[in-house]
Amino acid sequence: MAFLELSHLEKSFGSNRVVKDFNLDVGQGEFISLLGPSGCGKTTVLRMVAGFETPSSGAIRIGGTDVVGKRPNQRNIGMVFQAYALFPNMTVAENVGFGLKIKGKGRDEIAARVTEMLRLIGLPDLGGRYPFQLSGGQQQRVALARALAPKPEVLLLDEPLSALDAKVRVSLRNEIREIQRELGITTIFVTHDQEEALSISDRIVVMNGGIADQVGPPFEIYNRPTTRFVANFVGQLNAFTATVEDGAAGRVRLAGVPVTLPAPVSGGSVDLAARPEALYLGRREGNDVVLPATVRDVHFLGSVIRIGADVAGMQVALDTFNRADQPPPAPGAVVELSLSSRDLIVLGG
Amino acid sequence: MSLWGRLTGWIVLIFGLTYFALPLLGLTEFSLKARRGVYSLDAYAKVIADPEFQATFGYSVMMALVTIVLGILIVVPTAFWVRLKMPWARPYVEFITLMPLVIPAIVIVFGYIRLYNTSSWLPMTGSIMGTNLLLAFGYTILALPYMYRAVDTGLRTIDVATLTEAAQSLGAGWVTILGRVILPNVIPAVLSGAFLTFAIVIGEFTLAALLDRPAFGPYLQRIGANKPYEPFALAVIAFGITWACMGLIQLVTRFSKHSKVAR
Amino acid sequence: MSTASTAPRRRLPLTWLGLLPFVIFVTLFLVLPTMYIVIGAFQDRDGGFTLQNLRDLNTGTIPSSYWISIKISVASSALGCLIGFGMAAAVVFGAVPKTIKAPLMTFSGVASNFAGVPLAFAFLATFGPVGLVTLFLRNNFGIVLQRDLGFSILSFWGLTVTYLFFQIPLMILIITPALEGLRREWKEAAEVLGATTAQYWRMVAFPILFPSLLGTFALLFANAFGAVATAIALTGSALNIVPIQLFAQIRGDVLGNPNLGYAMAFGMIVVTAIANIVYIWLRIRAERWMK
Numbered sequence: 001m002a003f004l005e006l007s008h009l010e011k012s013f014g015s016n017r018v019v020k021d022f023n024l025d026v027g028q029g030e031f032i033s034l035l036g037p038s039g040c041g042k043t044t045v046l047r048m049v050a051g052f053e054t055p056s057s058g059a060i061r062i063g064g065t066d067v068v069g070k071r072p073n074q075r076n077i078g079m080v081f082q083a084y085a086l087f088p089n090m091t092v093a094e095n096v097g098f099g100l101k102i103k104g105k106g107r108d109e110i111a112a113r114v115t116e117m118l119r120l121i122g123l124p125d126l127g128g129r130y131p132f133q134l135s136g137g138q139q140q141r142v143a144l145a146r147a148l149a150p151k152p153e154v155l156l157l158d159e160p161l162s163a164l165d166a167k168v169r170v171s172l173r174n175e176i177r178e179i180q181r182e183l184g185i186t187t188i189f190v191t192h193d194q195e196e197a198l199s200i201s202d203r204i205v206v207m208n209g210g211i212a213d214q215v216g217p218p219f220e221i222y223n224r225p226t227t228r229f230v231a232n233f234v235g236q237l238n239a240f241t242a243t244v245e246d247g248a249a250g251r252v253r254l255a256g257v258p259v260t261l262p263a264p265v266s267g268g269s270v271d272l273a274a275r276p277e278a279l280y281l282g283r284r285e286g287n288d289v290v291l292p293a294t295v296r297d298v299h300f301l302g303s304v305i306r307i308g309a310d311v312a313g314m315q316v317a318l319d320t321f322n323r324a325d326q327p328p329p330a331p332g333a334v335v336e337l338s339l340s341s342r343d344l345i346v347l348g349g
Numbered sequence: 350m351s352l353w354g355r356l357t358g359w360i361v362l363i364f365g366l367t368y369f370a371l372p373l374l375g376l377t378e379f380s381l382k383a384r385r386g387v388y389s390l391d392a393y394a395k396v397i398a399d400p401e402f403q404a405t406f407g408y409s410v411m412m413a414l415v416t417i418v419l420g421i422l423i424v425v426p427t428a429f430w431v432r433l434k435m436p437w438a439r440p441y442v443e444f445i446t447l448m449p450l451v452i453p454a455i456v457i458v459f460g461y462i463r464l465y466n467t468s469s470w471l472p473m474t475g476s477i478m479g480t481n482l483l484l485a486f487g488y489t490i491l492a493l494p495y496m497y498r499a500v501d502t503g504l505r506t507i508d509v510a511t512l513t514e515a516a517q518s519l520g521a522g523w524v525t526i527l528g529r530v531i532l533p534n535v536i537p538a539v540l541s542g543a544f545l546t547f548a549i550v551i552g553e554f555t556l557a558a559l560l561d562r563p564a565f566g567p568y569l570q571r572i573g574a575n576k577p578y579e580p581f582a583l584a585v586i587a588f589g590i591t592w593a594c595m596g597l598i599q600l601v602t603r604f605s606k607h608s609k610v611a612r
Numbered sequence: 613m614s615t616a617s618t619a620p621r622r623r624l625p626l627t628w629l630g631l632l633p634f635v636i637f638v639t640l641f642l643v644l645p646t647m648y649i650v651i652g653a654f655q656d657r658d659g660g661f662t663l664q665n666l667r668d669l670n671t672g673t674i675p676s677s678y679w680i681s682i683k684i685s686v687a688s689s690a691l692g693c694l695i696g697f698g699m700a701a702a703v704v705f706g707a708v709p710k711t712i713k714a715p716l717m718t719f720s721g722v723a724s725n726f727a728g729v730p731l732a733f734a735f736l737a738t739f740g741p742v743g744l745v746t747l748f749l750r751n752n753f754g755i756v757l758q759r760d761l762g763f764s765i766l767s768f769w770g771l772t773v774t775y776l777f778f779q780i781p782l783m784i785l786i787i788t789p790a791l792e793g794l795r796r797e798w799k800e801a802a803e804v805l806g807a808t809t810a811q812y813w814r815m816v817a818f819p820i821l822f823p824s825l826l827g828t829f830a831l832l833f834a835n836a837f838g839a840v841a842t843a844i845a846l847t848g849s850a851l852n853i854v855p856i857q858l859f860a861q862i863r864g865d866v867l868g869n870p871n872l873g874y875a876m877a878f879g880m881i882v883v884t885a886i887a888n889i890v891y892i893w894l895r896i897r898a899e900r901w902m903k
Contacts, residue, residue, distance in 0.1 A: 085798060085801045430627075430631060457646065490638075588726055595718055
């Protein structure tokens, strides 16, 4: 039984439909990411759950009760905003205690909860500071504590990391995930950063043009994208066009090499894709497809080396691990690339 | 926004706008009533033909222009210097420039009259020229808060230090830097301040009356006590001038925004 | 600094020279005249120190003129803040179309500078004995402003209503940017934490706006307290307020004692200074959370 249910949600601003027939069931304690480019409707979905936007149609149920029509302050929801949403006129402790004060809790109870929350976010000594005295990362942690202090049923995170610098972003996202697991709180996290979504979610909803393109665990989203958009948006991708020889048997010809796909295909040609790490430099056991290629450029990235190559006029990228005893090929070298036909992704729509 | 909020908003706004519209309407209507039974521009014709109007208005325009020049000469180098070399002094200079908003003008002019009278060490009120100058200085003080803020805001948008160093490296002296590098860059801000100064000076009453100078403000007050319709025509004219000044400020600001985008 | 080598005349210890023209000008035409008045308030006719002038402020019509001046200033600034806030809020928070904002700001710029003699004429032509509104009410409803509504343009309320014409726009000009500085996220964060709109205003928005509100109030107060021209043109000497009394004193020494005049002027400075000191003190307390 899903704890948070969004069914047939629609939202239009004037004639502009920004969310179309959006369905999602979130289990108790699940961490869901809404991932997509800006303008895909992910923030609008979040704001409808929070109650800042009223759906044009559809239902939002939390714990079985429909909350559409309830004001944000009646929904028992916690929310963290992009940035700067701490009340500047209150200390950290006052910010964290705000929700409890609104609920009319006693002074001692508030103080105890604030202390607990500040310890949880690892800032036990900063209760007396004002927001302007904190770094961006600290501010967002306080914002998280403020959202969690009144024990909400659902936590909404609206791109909480996008205003922070790269290092803080990584450490804070892990921290958020840890805290979320510890409290077991149902969470929706909106982001446009695929790496962020992949690294901390139980499931990801990839959104495009107001529609949920694909819903699934990060592993599945990354390895088995069902649409061209998802494949392109999540991770890097090599796209090939192959001609179909026997669709029912899954036999196609890729760069002149015959390949047998695990599933049947239809039509005269089919779009295939492979992740850079699915391609292997040279031959290898189990890699049934071998493609001739010319090395175009070599980028040394540290633990990984990314090689750009031409395969029958198509440009591909492949990742290979750096090994001190194996220098990478030089640009212009003619090499063989191999891959397993099971790693080929058939791109639909 | 809820219906309730929307309704309250409209009520407040309409109430306020009515409050502002009524006196302007009353003023304009009254100024047109010089001829019995019909609306006419008689009052305006009479006023404009009045040589005293021409004289006092001309005097006030002259005063406004002198005040603007004085204001620019004092404010631009000061604001520039403070930004460039003495940033620590900025709060103090700002504080001083805001004082004319706190000390009533009547108190300041009272001080002038006693401090610079005929028997003092600097007998400015002893001669007409001296009094005129004193009046212009007084207006410069009154306009100081507006002028300084306008110019300082203008300077904030340009990189004063870099511009100065660039000009110096090309061999420019301070006068050249100020007049040909800094001033042209803050012209929109200076113009805003100038138009505001103009609006303030043109109808100013207290200083001119107490220094006994033949300015537009005292003339307006005097004629108000003696003539039936002319003063209202004059008030409409004064309002029109204020409006024109604000319109020019808007225009200048908009123009400068465009030029910034283009850069 | 790179300038030191190219222009040796301008070595660092001499930088203050650049401020000299400003300092001299301000000293001569702002500081000294004010000091002269302040010192004069504590001197007798022969230049000796005395507190008698200040004591004499408590005689005749002077206390009542201060009182009515303060009342008018407080009333017109309080109402100006309230109405100006309401109008600015209606525009900023989208109760009325946003397109109204630009014309309203321009108009506020005009109206806040439309003080003095012309303003008095405008109100005379509207609420005076033969003014537009007066005649309209009398001819159409048989209501006589003065008799039936107790309103006279030459009274406390008359002057207050007139002052509002520049007080409200000044408030709008100053408070609009402050209102626009209120972030939407603050309202939403408060809401999602359970706060009602009223609670949001009481606990978040109002405390944030408090310094600006306070500063504007102090400015409006000084603005009304020192207004001479409007009062003189409107009421002549019918209304006994401080600036009018001081004006008459400067013109003709009606108090018969120049030093008492200084004391009166000094009193004006003290009143506006108190307003501003209260403002600064409250602002420092309110702004602990600011950079």
